[in-house]
Structure formats: structure tokens, C-alpha cells
Amino acid sequence: MITKVVMPKLSDAMETGKVIKWLKKEGDVIKGGDVIAEVETDKANVELEAFGSGVLRKVVVGEGAQVPVGELIAVIAEPADDINTLVAGASAAPAPGAATSASGSAPAPASGGAAKPAAAPPAAIPGPLPATETYKSTPATDKVVPLTPESGAPRPQAVPSPSPAMAPAATAPTGPRLVASGAPSGGAAPGGRVKASPLAKKVAAQSGVDLARLQGSGPGGRIIRRDVEAALAAPPAVPGAPAAVAAPPPAATAAPARAPFVIPARTEAEYEDVPLTPMRATIAKRMPTSKAPVPHFYVTSEVAMDRAWELRAELNALDGNPKVSVNDLVIRACALALLKHPGVNASLQGSAIRQYHRAHIGLAVALEGGLITPVLRDCDVKPLVQIAVEARDLAERARAGKLRASELSGATFSISNLGMFDVEEFSAIINPPEGAILAVGSVLERPVVDHGALATGRRMKVTISCDHRVMDGAMGARFLQDVKRLLEEPLRLLL
Amino acid sequence: MAAAQKFDVVGIGTGPGGYVAAIRGAQLGLSVAVVEDDRPGGVCLNWGCIPTKALLRNAEVVSLFSRAEEFGITVGEWKADYAQAIQRSRRVADRMAKGVEFLFRKNKITLFPGRGTLKARNVVEVTGKDGAQTLEAGRAVILATGSEPKSLPGVTIDEKTVISSNGAVRNEGRPASLVVIGAGAVGMEFADVYAAYGTQVTVLEALPRVLPIEDEEASTQIARLFGRRGITIRTGVRVKSVTPGSAGVAVEVEAEGKVETLRADQVLMAVGRAARTNGLGLEALGITMDRGFVTVGPTGESSVKGVYAIGDMAGRQLLAHKAMAEGVVAAEAIAGQTPRPVDYGNVPSCTYCRPQVASIGLTEAAAKGNGREVSVGRFPFTANGKAVALGDTEGFLKVVADKRTGEILGVHIVGPEATELIHEFAVGRTLEATLEELMHTIHAHPTLSEAALEATLAALGQAIHI
Numbered sequence: 001m002i003t004k005v006v007m008p009k010l011s012d013a014m015e016t017g018k019v020i021k022w023l024k025k026e027g028d029v030i031k032g033g034d035v036i037a038e039v040e041t042d043k044a045n046v047e048l049e050a051f052g053s054g055v056l057r058k059v060v061v062g063e064g065a066q067v068p069v070g071e072l073i074a075v076i077a078e079p080a081d082d083i084n085t086l087v088a089g090a091s092a093a094p095a096p097g098a099a100t101s102a103s104g105s106a107p108a109p110a111s112g113g114a115a116k117p118a119a120a121p122p123a124a125i126p127g128p129l130p131a132t133e134t135y136k137s138t139p140a141t142d143k144v145v146p147l148t149p150e151s152g153a154p155r156p157q158a159v160p161s162p163s164p165a166m167a168p169a170a171t172a173p174t175g176p177r178l179v180a181s182g183a184p185s186g187g188a189a190p191g192g193r194v195k196a197s198p199l200a201k202k203v204a205a206q207s208g209v210d211l212a213r214l215q216g217s218g219p220g221g222r223i224i225r226r227d228v229e230a231a232l233a234a235p236p237a238v239p240g241a242p243a244a245v246a247a248p249p250p251a252a253t254a255a256p257a258r259a260p261f262v263i264p265a266r267t268e269a270e271y272e273d274v275p276l277t278p279m280r281a282t283i284a285k286r287m288p289t290s291k292a293p294v295p296h297f298y299v300t301s302e303v304a305m306d307r308a309w310e311l312r313a314e315l316n317a318l319d320g321n322p323k324v325s326v327n328d329l330v331i332r333a334c335a336l337a338l339l340k341h342p343g344v345n346a347s348l349q350g351s352a353i354r355q356y357h358r359a360h361i362g363l364a365v366a367l368e369g370g371l372i373t374p375v376l377r378d379c380d381v382k383p384l385v386q387i388a389v390e391a392r393d394l395a396e397r398a399r400a401g402k403l404r405a406s407e408l409s410g411a412t413f414s415i416s417n418l419g420m421f422d423v424e425e426f427s428a429i430i431n432p433p434e435g436a437i438l439a440v441g442s443v444l445e446r447p448v449v450d451h452g453a454l455a456t457g458r459r460m461k462v463t464i465s466c467d468h469r470v471m472d473g474a475m476g477a478r479f480l481q482d483v484k485r486l487l488e489e490p491l492r493l494l495l
Numbered sequence: 496m497a498a499a500q501k502f503d504v505v506g507i508g509t510g511p512g513g514y515v516a517a518i519r520g521a522q523l524g525l526s527v528a529v530v531e532d533d534r535p536g537g538v539c540l541n542w543g544c545i546p547t548k549a550l551l552r553n554a555e556v557v558s559l560f561s562r563a564e565e566f567g568i569t570v571g572e573w574k575a576d577y578a579q580a581i582q583r584s585r586r587v588a589d590r591m592a593k594g595v596e597f598l599f600r601k602n603k604i605t606l607f608p609g610r611g612t613l614k615a616r617n618v619v620e621v622t623g624k625d626g627a628q629t630l631e632a633g634r635a636v637i638l639a640t641g642s643e644p645k646s647l648p649g650v651t652i653d654e655k656t657v658i659s660s661n662g663a664v665r666n667e668g669r670p671a672s673l674v675v676i677g678a679g680a681v682g683m684e685f686a687d688v689y690a691a692y693g694t695q696v697t698v699l700e701a702l703p704r705v706l707p708i709e710d711e712e713a714s715t716q717i718a719r720l721f722g723r724r725g726i727t728i729r730t731g732v733r734v735k736s737v738t739p740g741s742a743g744v745a746v747e748v749e750a751e752g753k754v755e756t757l758r759a760d761q762v763l764m765a766v767g768r769a770a771r772t773n774g775l776g777l778e779a780l781g782i783t784m785d786r787g788f789v790t791v792g793p794t795g796e797s798s799v800k801g802v803y804a805i806g807d808m809a810g811r812q813l814l815a816h817k818a819m820a821e822g823v824v825a826a827e828a829i830a831g832q833t834p835r836p837v838d839y840g841n842v843p844s845c846t847y848c849r850p851q852v853a854s855i856g857l858t859e860a861a862a863k864g865n866g867r868e869v870s871v872g873r874f875p876f877t878a879n880g881k882a883v884a885l886g887d888t889e890g891f892l893k894v895v896a897d898k899r900t901g902e903i904l905g906v907h908i909v910g911p912e913a914t915e916l917i918h919e920f921a922v923g924r925t926l927e928a929t930l931e932e933l934m935h936t937i938h939a940h941p942t943l944s945e946a947a948l949e950a951t952l953a954a955l956g957q958a959i960h961i
Binding site: 001006008009031032033034035049051197198199200202203206219224225 | 712715716835877899926927928
């Protein structure tokens with residue numbers, strides 16, 4: 001380490017000081033605290049102590065010389081240290097704080113959705129330490145075929161930025177101006193606030209651990225460093241679910257084969273305390289962070305699914321085509337509608353609302369003893385069949401406990417489909433910091449009025465839960481109108 | 496013998512560990528009895544921490560008198576009477592001990608004067624002036640009998656010519672010359688006090704530096720400043736024998752292969768402390784011990800269920816504040832709570848000599864030894880406005896942080912009120928704050944605490960005032 005020895009300011013009035021005598025000479029080994037020189041100030045002679053250890057490599061100011069306060073008078077360094085530039089620039093102003101090199105610890109700037117493989121732009125780091133917010137967008141894949149959204153507006157690049165502080169530096173070189181909202185600095189995303197220590201946040205950010213998935217062992221459930229380190233040491237296995245658990249499959253109208261209806265025998269014990277599994281504990285912890293602080297409102301709409309039903313049947317009849325579920329149609333419809341309604345594809349970020357220009361959709365997958373919401377990214381630019389393939393893959397891997405950490409965070413909107421459970425409608429709890437979630441009921445055959453005549457039709461009820469801090473009823477209703485329209489004019493889903 | 500008196504908890508020893516455990520237990524609704532063979536408060540209040548701080552304050556006042564001219568104050572004839580310093584320290588200690596008695600009454604804790612012995616894991620026999628009594632503990636026994644000064648092999652502490660801290664806080668006479676054996680906190684504090692009153696003090700330390708558990712820079716600085724005050728510091732010195740004679744005491748030392756004899760009026764033995772467990776009945780119960788200290792789990796429970804040991808006798812740092820923390824944990828565990836265990840890596844270490852020394856966490860060498868890449872920030876009090884105004888500019892504040900995360904690995908302070916300044920970092924470390932959070936914390940100007948901010952900035956390469 002190189003230690004600059006400068007003329008100390010020994011009194012408020014002191015402007016210059018004189019080196020009376022060097023008590024150490026060049027080449028002497030110096031320990032911190034050693035007296036190396038005597039200095040004369042305007043008032044007294046004082047001993048000058050070394051602050052660093054090493055070798056007195058260079059005496060810059062000779063005995064008897066008067067120099068201004070702050071001027072370099074000597075250099076203490078290890079024998080191997082290069083002090084030439086320092087000594088050469090002795091008359092120049094001392095360099096300000098050491099520049100921090102861009103290290104691997106910097107979160108990569110976002111570049112999701114770009115058509116070409118992400119050539120990561122160099123990350124410039126403004127501060128000495130990376131900021132703590134940990135939003136990462138997945139790198140784009142070359143499989144993605146970008147489609148022009150309905151509005152035809154150019155896509156802003158590099159939206160979610162790793163942190164507001166970094167935003168200016170993180171703009172992708174080819175992209176238009178970065179759209180970043182003024183999120184509060186140095187904290188987890190509000191709305192879905194995660195209680196974690198600053199150190200835990202930093203370690204998590206540097207190691208790619210998603211704090212939202214951790215359970216804190218600190219006071220009040222605060223995530224502390226050891227929780228992150230424990231997660232790093234043993235990535236929590238997503239409990240595998242037995243095959244018996246139903247997937248969110250294509251909604252069916254045909255009466256499913258019924259399981260025998262058995263009521264268990266009365267047990268001896270009056271009750272049983274089932275210990276919380278880590279997943280259940282996380283759900284128990286996370287849900288009140290949504291329902292309590294996030295003012296939900298709900299908008300329900302009924303969708304005529306006859307044409308979508310037919311389209312799906314036709315698609316699934318095609319040889320070699322992957323099977324498409326109703327849910328896949330819903331995903332695609334939502335993705336397109338979200339592009340048109342960024343106000344719904346949004347989350348509260350402190351003093352701003354961050355509107356996303358990507359549709360990363362979380363898909364609630366029921367598991368034994370809980371549920372998990374893997375994220376299907378870039379649904380807005382993925383063709384329906386790709387959504388079908390990837391959604392099935394995600395759900396299967398979710399049930400097998402084989403999701404990657406990156407697939408568990410970053411959704412901008414979620415869909416929960418209980419269609420397979422023969423429900424007419426329900427409402428879901430928002431998964432913060434997302435701004436909305438769509439609850440999808442079963443497609444049911446029911447009496448409808450068609451041109452004044454009673455007929456039968458397939459109907460599906462969808463209910464959107466919206467964060468009222470982010471959006472209002474009309475906004476949610478307009479979004480739902482478009483989802484309805486897309487599903488009722490399902491060829492649009494193939495465009 | 497009368498029938499056993501029953502309590503939920505019976506504590507033996509009322510030092511900082513024992514009395515805190517008793518009060519916390521009582522707060523949680525337990526009935527608590529404590530056994531004490533001295534005054535309540537233990538060594539800390541009566542013979543350790545508190546009276547020595549009173550003596551050190553005296554030493555500080557004496558030194559200010561000798562510096563009066565520096566402040567433009569002409570002092571006539573003045574005299575520093577050491578006997579009165581001792582008397583003042585006794586008054587201070589008495590007042591604090593009375594405070595503990597008051598707290599016992601307030602919390603309805605029953606005090607049994609006398610010596611306590613474990614007869615079974617839940618039975619304590621008290622032998623006092625009025626004979627023996629038997630106490631039965633329904634939930635737990637808390638052992639908190641503390642520690643006592645150690646000596647070197649073959650050296651008897653008579654508290655006259657060869658004294659320990661016990662003698663030093665009581666003896667109203669002051670030797671003209673004193674050899675202090677051991678340059679830990681106790682040795683350095685008494686060296687400071689005696690030297691301030693005019694005793695010729697020599698401090699001997701077997702290890703290569705004074706305050707050996709502190710960061711090397713702190714040791715170097717203190718050794719130099721003590722030297723400047725006329726205290727002789729000799730490190731790397733082995734004491735071969737201590738021989739009291741008719742006129743003082745001869746100390747035979749060996750350093751770098753050479754043997755010599757030092758003479759002084761008194762020797763102060765400050766080579767450490769040993770757990771005070773004799774006659775407690777631990778062996779009969781088969782309580783597991785390790786090098787004289789009781790082996791305990793995270794809540795302070797020993798190898799015998801229902802028998803807890805806290806404070807000095809349970810090892811680790813022999814510090815009153817660590818004992819208090821353990822007392823709370825033990826009491827809460829006994830009351831059925833799940834207390835957060837004591838974080839032994841985050842216990843401040845404080846030496847109250849002038850300038851004070853305080854530290855927390857790892858030394859720079861230990862941090863590097865752990866394989867951490869560290870960044871170190873230092874700030875000298877010579878550049879701190881408040882310190883200059885006080886006329887106390889000796890020392891520095893040094894922050895050792897993890898280069899990658901900004902984690903505060905250790906902080907080392909030599910300087911005015913170092914023992915107060917350290918707590919900013921104690922809180923920071925408890926909250927897992929990093930350099931960044933400290934950096935963004937506004938520190939009032941002018942304060943000594945600004946040195947904390949500046950050293951933090953220095954560790955980030957952004958110091959303003961240096």
C-alpha cells in the first residue's frame with residue numbers, strides 16, 4: 001500500500017508548515033505511528049507520525065523547506081510499489097479517491113428483448129460500491145422473434161435498470177434513451193418490500209440470490225448476511241410435487257373422471273399442528289405484504305370463448321404442432337394487451353410508477369403444499385406456440401423442483417388460472433411489486449343470449465386484481481376489454 | 496436445618512452477569528434469589544471497572560492541571576493526593592453497589608449474603624454469618640461467580656508489595672516505583688493512573704506489543720504515547736522471578752537472551768484472570784470445564800441441565816458487558832423464551848487509559864488473515880476540529896472493511912472518548928450496515944464522531960478532511 005505523507009493541518013490557521021528535521025531517512029522501514037519528522041507550524045514544533053507502514057521510499061520535501069498544508073512531503077510504500085507517478089506529480093494536486101474498476105460484481109445492465117444476442121455493454125459504475133437494487137433482466141435469446149406491438153411505437157431499450165443511480169451509465173449503446181423511473185435509492189423494491197440488512201442486500205446482489213425467496217432469521221424476519229450465505233451454500237430445493245397434483249391444464253368442459261369421494265375417518269387427536277414448510281412459510285410471509293399494504297380492487301369480465309375454443313381445437317389438430325392450452329391463449333392475450341396498457345404493466349417504485357415495456361408474465365403453478373410463480377419472459381414477442389411450449393416446460397419444471405433462480409423473479413404481471421378446478425370465477429392476490437394479477441376461471445358451457453335468442457356458448461370469467469396505488473378502475477377495465485377482445489378475435493393471437 | 500426455600504431461579508454471584516440475569520428473570524415473572532459473598536455488584540462495580548474509571552478520571556484531572564498553562568491558566572500550588580483519589584473511587588463504587596441493592600428490592604429479588612455451593616443441580620446451600628440455608632431452584636441455577644486475578648507460577652500476591660488489581664483499587668499508599676507485569680487493559684490502566692500521580696512505572700509484556708489483542712497500530716501508538724509520558728514499556732520480556740524483599744521487590748527478567756533484575760517498590764500483577772469456581776461444587780455435579788472455565792451452550796446452559804454459567808467463569812471475553820449480555824440470554828432462555836444468542840464477534844473492547852483505546856471486530860491483520868480483501872480507512876484526530884479544540888489530538892480512528900461488500904470487519908480507535916465512539920460501529924455491525932450507510936449518515940460538526948465518518952470515507956477513497 002502506498003501512503004502519501006502530506007503536510008498536516010495542525011491548527012485551523014495553519015496554511016504552511018516547515019519540515020525541521022527528518023527523523024527517518026529514505027529506505028528506513030516505517031511502522032504506523034512512528035515519528036518520521038519534526039514539523040514547525042505557526043505555533044509550535046510537532047512530531048509527524050506515519051500513518052501507513054512500509055518503507056520511507058521518498059522524501060519529497062527537504063529539511064528547512066516550507067510547504068503548504070496538504071502538500072506531499074514524503075511517500076511510504078512497499079519496496080515493490082511503483083511510486084514514480086506519485087512523486088512526479090508531487091506538485092500537482094493529489095488525485096481524488098481511487099477510481100474503482102468495473103469489476104465482475106457489477107450487475108449487468110439490462111438488455112432484455114433485444115433482437116440480437118446481448119453483447120453486454122461495458123458497465124460503468126458510478127459509485128465505489130454497486131448499488132443495492134437487484135433487478136436483473138434476462139439476456140435476450142436469439143430465438144426471440146420480435147413482433148411490432150399494436151401501437152407500433154419503438155421499443156425503449158433497457159428498461160428495468162439495475163438501479164436508478166446507474167441508469168445513465170447503463171444505457172445500451174444502440175438503444176434509444178433509457179426510460180427509468182425515479183426509484184428510491186438503496187432499498188428493495190417498495191410494494192414488495194423485503195426486509196434485509198444492507199450487507200445482506202449487497203451479498204445477494206453480488207451473488208445473484210433473490211432476497212424475496214429467502215426467509216430472514218434476523219429480528220422480525222429480517223434477512224441478514226448469514227441467510228444469504230446459507231441460501232448460497234444450499235440453494236433451496238423447490239419441493240417436488242407428486243404427479244397427482246393437477247397442472248394448469250387446458251380447461252375442460254367434459255366432465256372429468258371423478259375420483260371416489262371419501263371422507264377420512266375421525267382421528268383420535270382433536271387437531272394436528274402441521275409445521276410450516278419453507279414454501280408455506282414464505283407464502284405466509286409474503287401474502288400479507290401484498291394484501292395488507294396494497295390496496296386491491298377487482299374488475300371482472302366475461303369472455304366469449306367459443307371462437308378461441310375452436311381455434312385451439314384446430315391448432316391442436318395440426319400434426320406435430322405443440323398442444324396449446326386455453327391458458328396459453330390467455331397469456332398471449334394478456335401480453336399483447338399489456339403492451340397497449342403499460343399502466344397495468346406497472347409497479348410502484350417509491351415516488352414513481354415504473355411502467356414496463358416487456359411482458360414478463362408470472363404463471364402461478366400449484367404445488368403440493370403451496371404454489372410458485374415462475375416467470376415466462378418476453379411473452380409480448382413470443383409466438384403462441386413458443387408460449388405454449390415454454391409455459392408447459394416451466395410448469396413441469398416447477399412441479400419437479402427444477403426451476404432456475406432466474407425464473408423466479410422479474411415478472412411484470414401474473415396470471416393465476418384455476419380453470420381446471422371447475423371454478424366460475426375468483427380473485428387473486430397481487431404478487432408485489434407487480435401491479436396486477438389476472439385470475440382465470442373455467443370455460444363453462446352456459447346459456448347465452450345470442451341475437452335475442454337463447455343459445456349455449458362457452459364463457460370464461462376473468463378477474464383482474466389491481467394495485468390501486470398504481471392504476472384505477474377504468475384502466476383495469478380497459479385492459480380487460482382488450483384481453484376480452486383478443487380472446488374473442490383469437491386470430492389476433494396468432495399475429 | 497430449616498426446610499429449603501423455593502425459587503424459580505437461584506443465582507450465585509451478583510456481578511454484572513448475575514445481577515442482570517436476576518433482574519431480567521424477575522422482569523419475566525420468575526421468582527429469583529441471589530447469593531453473594533461480597534457486596535452486590537461483583538468485582539466490576541466494587542473492585543474493577545467502576546472504581547478504576549474513577550481513578551482514571553482523577554489521573555486525567557491531574558494531567559489537565561499539569562497542562563493548565565497550555566490553556567492559559569496559571570495554577571498556584573496544587574497537590575494531587577492519591578489517598579483521596581482512592582477514597583473518591585470508593586465512594587463511586589459504593590454508590591453503584593447501592594444501586595444494585597436498590598434494583599434487587601425494586602424487582603423483588605431476594606439477596607442471600609454468604610457463599611453459595613451447588614449441592615445438587617437444583618439445590619444451592621448458602622453459608623453466611625447466620626449459618627446455612629438451603630435454596631431450591633424450580634427452574635434453574637445461574638452461576639455467575641466471575642474471575643479473580645491470576646499470578647505467575649511461584650509468585651504470591653500479598654497485595655502489599657506484590658499486588659493485583661484488588662490491592663491497587665484499595666491501597667491508599669502509592670509506590671514511588673512500580674513494575675506492572677502484563678500490558679493488557681488492566682496493566683495499562685493502572686500504569687496510567689500511577690504514572691499520573693508521579694510513580695515511576697515500568698510495564699513488562701511477554702508478547703511483542705502492548706494491548707496485544709488490539710490492532711497493531713493501536714498498540715504502537717499507545718506504546719509511543721506512554722513512552723513519551725515517561726512510562727517505560729518493555730515488550731517481549733519474560734519474567735523469571737518476582738522476589739519481595741525488605742525494601743521493595745526484585746523482578747528478574749529475560750529479554751533477547753539477557754537476564755537482568757529490575758527493582759521497584761511494588762509489582763502489579765496484571766497477567767490475566769482465572770475463573771472463580773473453587774468451592775462451588777462443580778466437580779461433584781460433573782459439570783464440563785475447559786481450561787478452568789465452565790463449558791456452556793448458546794444460552795449459557797452447562798453440561799448439566801438447569802445449571803447455567805455466565806460471565807467471566809464461562810470464558811470467552813472476560814468483560815462485564817459480555818457478562819450482562821449473557822445474563823439476559825440465560826434469563827430469557829430459563830423463562831422459556833428463545834433469545835438471540837450473544838454475538839461474541841461483536842463485543843466492543845475498551846481500555847480506558849489516556850488516550851483511550853476501543854475496538855470491535857477484527858484487527859486488520861486478522862481480517863487479512865481470513866483471506867478477505869480489505870480496504871482500510873484511517874483518520875487522525877489531529878485533523879478533527881473537536882479534538883483540536885479539546886487539545887486531545889493524539890490517536891486515530893481506523894476502519895477495516897471488506898473491499899467487495901463494504902462490510903465493516905473491524906474498527907480500531909485510539910483517542911479521546913474512543914470508548915464512546917466505538918458504539919456507532921457496534922450498532923452499524925449489528926444492523927449489518929456497510930460503509931455506504933455510514934457514509935450517508937450525517938455526523939454533527941464539530942464532533943469527535945466525525946472521525947468515524949472520515950475514516951469511513953477514507954476506506955472508500957473519498958476522505959474530505961485529509
